Amino acid sequence: MSFQCQVSRLLDDEHRSSIALLDRVGHALAGGDLGALQALAAPLQRQLAHEIGHHFGFEEAELFPRMADAGDAELAQLLTEEHDTLRAVAAELQPLAALLVAGTLGAAQRAALQRLAGELVERQVAHIQKETMALLPLLDDLLDDETDRQLAFTYTADA
Numbered sequence: 001m002s003f004q005c006q007v008s009r010l011l012d013d014e015h016r017s018s019i020a021l022l023d024r025v026g027h028a029l030a031g032g033d034l035g036a037l038q039a040l041a042a043p044l045q046r047q048l049a050h051e052i053g054h055h056f057g058f059e060e061a062e063l064f065p066r067m068a069d070a071g072d073a074e075l076a077q078l079l080t081e082e083h084d085t086l087r088a089v090a091a092e093l094q095p096l097a098a099l100l101v102a103g104t105l106g107a108a109q110r111a112a113l114q115r116l117a118g119e120l121v122e123r124q125v126a127h128i129q130k131e132t133m134a135l136l137p138l139l140d141d142l143l144d145d146e147t148d149r150q151l152a153f154t155y156t157a158d159a
Contacts, residue, residue, distance in 0.1 A: 003136055003137070004140045005140050005143050005148040005152075006148050006149065007063070007139055007143060007148055007151050007152050008137075010152060010155055010156065011059075011135075011136060012132065012136055014055060015128045015131065015132055017047075018047060018051060018124065019125060019128055021040070021044060021047055022120075022121045022124055022125055024036075024040055025037065025040050025117055025121055026118075026121045028040060029118050029121070034110070037100065037113075037117070038100050038101070038103070041097040041098075041100040041101045044117075045094060045098065045101070048090045048120075050159075051086075052083075052086065054155075054158060054159055056083045056086075058154075058155050058158070059079070059083070059135075060080060060083065062151055063076075063135070063139065063151075064076035064079065064080060066143075067135075067138065067142065070142055072138060075134055075138075078130075079127070079130070079131065079135065082127045083127075085123060086120070086123055086127065089116055089119050089123060090120065092116050093113070093120055096109055096112060096113040096116065097113070097117075099113075100113060
């Protein structure tokens with residue numbers, strides 16, 4: 001899809017990067033390749049920290065209220081609920097990923113890591129697809145040029 005507003009393009013670029021990383025994590029999980037998963041653990045931790053902190057926070061503070069004001073409160077609420085679920089999964093996954101990065105993940109923890117990483121991949125990919133198909137096109141209609149510029153500046157300045 002081609003988006004007109006800067007905010008949509010910024011978020012879409014991040015979504016594409018996230019999908020690429022999540023795809024690699026999914027392949028490592030499917031192949032049972034612990035070495036590949038270990039190599040992806042640090043990038044996944046960085047992506048989660050950015051996604052959950054900056055990206056979700058920006059959407060919830062700046063975009064979802066505008067959506068609700070424009071009559072799309074149900075979509076904003078659904079996306080917020082998905083953010084909350086993703087935060088919960090990430091909170092469980094991040095300490096295990098840190099152990100994997102350090103090379104100290106025990107055999108008993110490996111199953112939990114694989115389960116949580118698989119859940120994260122599934123949920124986050126579905127969430128990104130939903131935002132790409134519903135949120136980002138809506139922003140092209142919702143944001144005027146000046147608001148778009150201001151929000152894009154705010155988003156990139158706070159990154």
